Amino acid sequence: MSKPYALVTGASSGIGLATAKALAERGYAVEGVARNFSKTDFDGLQKTELDLSLVADLPAALQGFKRAPNTLILNAGYGQFGGIEQFSHDQIRRLVDTNLVSNLFLIKHFLPKMKRQGSGDIVLIGSESAVQGAKAGSIYCATKFAIRGLAQSLRADCSSSNIRVILVNPGPVESNFFDELNFEPQRGECFEIPAESVADTIMSALEQPRSVVIDEINMQPIKRSFKKK
Numbered sequence: 001m002s003k004p005y006a007l008v009t010g011a012s013s014g015i016g017l018a019t020a021k022a023l024a025e026r027g028y029a030v031e032g033v034a035r036n037f038s039k040t041d042f043d044g045l046q047k048t049e050l051d052l053s054l055v056a057d058l059p060a061a062l063q064g065f066k067r068a069p070n071t072l073i074l075n076a077g078y079g080q081f082g083g084i085e086q087f088s089h090d091q092i093r094r095l096v097d098t099n100l101v102s103n104l105f106l107i108k109h110f111l112p113k114m115k116r117q118g119s120g121d122i123v124l125i126g127s128e129s130a131v132q133g134a135k136a137g138s139i140y141c142a143t144k145f146a147i148r149g150l151a152q153s154l155r156a157d158c159s160s161s162n163i164r165v166i167l168v169n170p171g172p173v174e175s176n177f178f179d180e181l182n183f184e185p186q187r188g189e190c191f192e193i194p195a196e197s198v199a200d201t202i203m204s205a206l207e208q209p210r211s212v213v214i215d216e217i218n219m220q221p222i223k224r225s226f227k228k229k
């Protein structure tokens with residue numbers, strides 16, 4: 001029997017890479033999508049380089065993805081924070097296209113194949129910013145709130161097709177997410193969720209009986225404290 005196939009976006013680092021590793025350990029054939037895998041020291045996945053922010057090119061690029069995933073992990077994204085008037089139009093477009101529109105296009109491409117297959121799981125990585133707005137978060141929160149609405153609606157649309165939709169909303173995670181930002185959580189396990197813990201949480205949701213949907217998971221480190229860089 002062929003291995004189950006998982007497609008993980010944003011698999012070059014952080015949550016996506018930890019999730020790709022966890023899936024590979026469980027016997028999945030894993031394909032990862034990101035712009036650049038040159039620093040990804042894991043050979044257990046097929047690496048496909050694609051810029052998901054270029055949504056006008058995405059429908060054509062997706063034609064190369066023929067196989068129906070058993071598990072689709074929609075994780076790629078980034079944060080950019082500040083007052084909305086500090087963003088250029090291009091910055092707004094790019095953040096919304098990467099964090100939201102690309103996921104809509106990916107689901108549009110893969111959902112009919114998954115339905116024909118008769119089962120599957122779609123995991124969306126939201127954020128604490130999907131449930132609570134915050135200062136300087138207008139655009140990032142708008143994208144993540146939209147992901148939460150998408151998850152809720154898609155779940156209702158897919159339940160009769162045996163496709164589970166799971167939303168994971170982490171608080172601060174240890175990853176490259178803060179590399180380009182002017183703030184970061186205090187270092188240490190009390191203040192940052194290990195990316196592997198997010199991956200383990202996804203695995204435990206996936207490993208429930210197929211009749212059980214863990215619809216939404218909120219995760220936080222035990223303490224919250226951020227510092228300016």
Ligand SMILES: NC(=O)c1ccc[n+]([C@@H]2O[C@H](COP(=O)([O-])OP(=O)(O)OC[C@H]3O[C@@H](n4cnc5c(N)ncnc54)[C@H](OP(=O)(O)O)[C@@H]3O)[C@@H](O)[C@H]2O)c1
Nearest residue numbers: 010012014015034035036052053076077172173175176177
């Ligand atoms: N870290 C946190 O505190 C935190 C908290 C809540 C939610 N999240 C969410 O978790 C998800 C993963 O972030 P992370 O924390 O694991 O950060 P990360 O280490 O920076 O990972 C982000 C991943 O997304 C990929 N990506 C970004 N832009 C892309 C694009 N245009 N095309 C294709 N791939 C792209 C990156 O790969 P390339 O750069 O190689 O393209 C990378 O693999 C994001 O959706 C983020 O919003 C993170």
